[in-house]
Amino acid sequence: MTAIATKSNYNADAIVALEGLDPVRKRPGMYIGGVGTAGLHHLIWEIVDNSVDEAMNGHASEIVVTLHKDGQTISVSDNGRGIPVDKHPKTKKPALEMVLTILHAGGKFEGQNYKTAGGLHGVGASVVNALSKELTAVVRRDGAQYKMEFERGKPTTKLKKLKGAVRGSGTTITFTPDPQIFPKTTFDTTLIRARLETASFLHRGVKVTYVDEVAKTKESFVHEQGIVDFLNKVLKERKARPIHATPFSHSVDDDMRIEVVLQWTESTDEHVRSYVNGIPTGSGGTHENGFRGGLNKAVRNYIDTHNLTPRGVKITHEDIREGMVGIISVFVSEPQFQGQTKDRLNNPEVQTSVEAAVRGEIEQWMNSNRSIADSIVARIIAAARARAASRAASEAVSRKGGAKRTMLPGKLSDCLSSGKMQSELFIVEGDSAGGSAKQGRDRNYQAILPLRGKVLNTESATLKKILDNKEIQDMVASLGCGIGPKMDIAGLRYGRIILLADADSDGHHITTLLLTFFYRHMPQLISDGRLFIAVPPLYRIDLGKETYWAKDDAHREEILQKHGGRAKPEITRFKGLGEMMPKVLWQTTLDPAQRQLLRVEVDDQLETDRVISDLMGRDASARFRFIMDRAADAEVDV
Structure with a gap:
């Protein structure tokens, strides 16, 4: 029995010091962000980043990533210098063993071996080793080949020099994630492919x-034009039509290497991809801030210099960047990332350097290409006028801070608790289902907002039409945090927003429509992990005295195969949530102790944009192709 430290026995014996790689296995989230899909694939990125570091410093020209037949084992190989294998003078251990078993051991601290690198903390390879059931390292150096094997971060063999001479140099790391750490250890091939293709854009010629x-x-991917090729791919994937033929492109390699490419399109949103030393920074940072600041100042200077300021309308930063698609890639010798997952850059000096470089170059480019620049300014003025026209409607539904109870929609059944993080809002399909949910919920912390009528497809709708829609107005008013650029997550009135629709195809369609709205117009709900999808049952299965709930046809068959021999099953298919008794809805869908919730996450921004555009956009041919490609595998819900 484990002793619990209390006020009377809290002493030195209660202090635990984790050694070696134990901290990684004990708290993996600190090192890879979590043990879900993103964390699992982060293992690959850590090893690939090491190979990319060799390439960006001129020591490697090729990287090969292999997903093995089991779908759970990855090999990353490069033709770089190879991790050193000689013994370290202090530890007397091979350098390869140190890199793979000791946190903060690596060759990137002094700045002598790598001018720029994505991995500067010296923890990437050892973290992957700690979280792998098995890992094998093979190094080619000085005409020989060396091998060492590990299990869950601990060596199982000594460093071996293999027989026979070999040509060239490089490193191959093969690992299998530990099922004791990760609930799911099967890799997503689409995700891997996309990340590797992106790496080839950012490191032209590799x-x-x-x-x-x-x-x-x-x-194989190789792009001699680098991020210019990348921009063309992003525009194609987003189906964004440029308003000028030639993009702005600038590259400088001085104390800091800066690469920028951008183009204005007919789209109504801004889309920026940013990278530091080849690592995607999904949360931006100082390099992105410098890029936006330089862009805004350059365009404003051009407008002022040529007396193009429109009358009766104020141009904002959002107007300047509306429809702009841009990519910025910087290479910094000493990047300061926010956390080991490297999602945000914090170097303050980078913002100043990027802003100065971008501002001057864009301003010169616009003055040298007057016809292109004037078409861009015309597009910006049109965006400003459209924004002014919709401002009144936007202010009608955009609320700063928490909404007052007297201003909430009449159909909202609010909860009693004022604690934001503990409360939940269920957005429910239909009045009938909303009635069952209202009766079955725990009114102390669960609020219910029923939706009446058809949910608007916001992907194909104008901003005015979206803001005029009564259902969207009610949702935004209930949430209390505003919409679009004015959204303030601090004003959100609930800790969780849960989409609750029928378990059939119609319910899935409604959920998809709602997800499209939140992804396009309230994306911070997703990035903050506040948006969820409820999983109500589609079937009730009675086997003797036992009752089981199946979420879909496959789950029903799984239950019948596992328990069907006990008695003749009585199967009831729910036509909708409104058919459920409030008690049943509580037991299966609302009760936190028994329910299943799916958190909405975006792992790949590019793929998510493409899928939403294909499935929900105006182009019907994209949906037709999607259906025809999957028609043979489809199960029709009738």
């Missing part, structure tokens, strides 16, 4: 090969 032994495919 050949990146992806071998998928599961699908039996092999694909």
